[in-house]
Amino acid sequence: MGAKALLIDILYFSRLAVQSLGLVTQTIVKRRRAKSTFKKTLILQGIPPKIAQEIAEVYPDPVNEIFNLMKNNA
Numbered sequence: 001m002g003a004k005a006l007l008i009d010i011l012y013f014s015r016l017a018v019q020s021l022g023l024v025t026q027t028i029v030k031r032r033r034a035k036s037t038f039k040k041t042l043i044l045q046g047i048p049p050k051i052a053q054e055i056a057e058v059y060p061d062p063v064n065e066i067f068n069l070m071k072n073n074a
Contacts, residue, residue, distance in 0.1 A: 027063055035059040 035056050042052035 024063055031059070031061060031063070 038059055039052050039056035042055060043049055047055070
C-alpha cells in the first residue's frame with residue numbers, strides 16, 4: 001500500500017512540475033508580447049523610440065519577481 005501511494009505522489013508531482021513549466025513559459029511569452037505592445041503604444045503616442053525603449057525596459061517581469069521571492073524566503 002505504501003508503494004502505491006508513493007507512485008501516485010510521484011505521478012502527481014510530475015504532472016504539477018510539467019504544468020508549472022508550461023505556465024512559466026506561457027507567462028514569459030505573454031510578457032514579451034505585452035512589453036512590445038506597450039512600447040509600440042508609447043511610440044504611437046509621440047514618445048521618441050529611444051525613450052520608449054528605456055521605459056519599456058522597466059516593464060514588470062513577474063517570473064523574476066516570483067523567483068526572487070522564492071530565493072529570499074529559502
